[in-house]
Amino acid sequence: MNGKISQWKDDKGFGFITSEDGQKVFFHISSLTTKGRRPEIGDTVVFTSKTDNQNRLKASSVAINSLTKANKYQEHNQVEPKTKNSFDYILILTLITSLLFTAYTYFKSNSVESSIIFGIPAVIALILLGREKKPKNSSFNCTKCKKIERYDTRTISAWNRGFTHLYCNACHVQWLRNNPRQEKNHSSNKSGGCLGAFTLIVGTSLFGGYSVLNWIVQTLI
Ligand SMILES: [Zn+2]
Numbered sequence: 001m002n003g004k005i006s007q008w009k010d011d012k013g014f015g016f017i018t019s020e021d022g023q024k025v026f027f028h029i030s031s032l033t034t035k036g037r038r039p040e041i042g043d044t045v046v047f048t049s050k051t052d053n054q055n056r057l058k059a060s061s062v063a064i065n066s067l068t069k070a071n072k073y074q075e076h077n078q079v080e081p082k083t084k085n086s087f088d089y090i091l092i093l094t095l096i097t098s099l100l101f102t103a104y105t106y107f108k109s110n111s112v113e114s115s116i117i118f119g120i121p122a123v124i125a126l127i128l129l130g131r132e133k134k135p136k137n138s139s140f141n142c143t144k145c146k147k148i149e150r151y152d153t154r155t156i157s158a159w160n161r162g163f164t165h166l167y168c169n170a171c172h173v174q175w176l177r178n179n180p181r182q183e184k185n186h187s188s189n190k191s192g193g194c195l196g197a198f199t200l201i202v203g204t205s206l207f208g209g210y211s212v213l214n215w216i217v218q219t220l221i
Contacts, residue, residue: 005043017045017059025049027059034067036179066178085133091125094205098122101212121208124201135159142168144175 001019008015013029027047032039039045043066047059098121105115139150143165151159155166167175 001047001049003045003047005039005041005045008039008041010038015039015041017047017062019047019049023057025057025059027062031059031062032064033061034064036067037064039064088129091129095122095125095129098125098208105215117211118208120204121201124204128201132156132160140166142166142171144168144171 003017003019003025006016006018006024015027017025017027019025025047029038031047039062043064045062045064046068047062049057049059052058098118101118102115102122105118106112109115134156135151137151139148140155141148144167147168147170149155149168152169154169154172158166
């Protein structure tokens with residue numbers, strides 16, 4: 001049954017739901033099935049009710065609509081994996097080649113010092129694979145209100161974590177208010193440092209490449 005919380009005594013932990021057909025139904029906090037926050041007057045709810053031994057209507061399970069919707073939103077969004085571009089495949093190739101060379105050099109020379117250098121590109125490739133990426137489009141449509149909004153650090157970060165349905169800032173603030181416990185997960189943000197890492201990988205690749213070349217030349221001669 002659908003209804004709306006018409007009375008709520010937060011200190012006592014009980015209140016009343018006015019059902020769609022106008023009946024007043026008693027409910028206690030223990031019958032609440034949604035998590036995240038306590039009930040508030042005006043919340044729309046879905047509930048089941050039964051009559052108690054004094055013939056009064058009593059709700060046996062109460063779900064606050066805005067909280068069930070928020071949970072659904074969360075479940076449905078963490079589905080699409082992070083997309084890989086060609087640069088990622090180069091990185092994966094670098095990673096594998098680097099590890100193979102490290103292992104091969106180690107087995108051949110039996111010396112950690114001379115083989116460890118081939119492992120450096122692998123480490124850098126790993127770091128870069130976990131980097132923050134930018135979406136192709138500069139703006140997105142809010143899933144909730146359909147407004148077009150430009151990407152900012154929060155939405156880019158969410159996009160990087162595989163979210164495909166994004167909320168605009170206004171809807172996000174609204175969502176946070178309904179889900180206060182989620183705040184710490186959503187404000188976490190990796191900072192760029194992309195240029196520095198890029199310089200590092202180019203430098204190391206050149207150096208690593210030179211070492212490999214040197215090694216091949218020496219093996220052949
Ligand atoms: Zn919105």
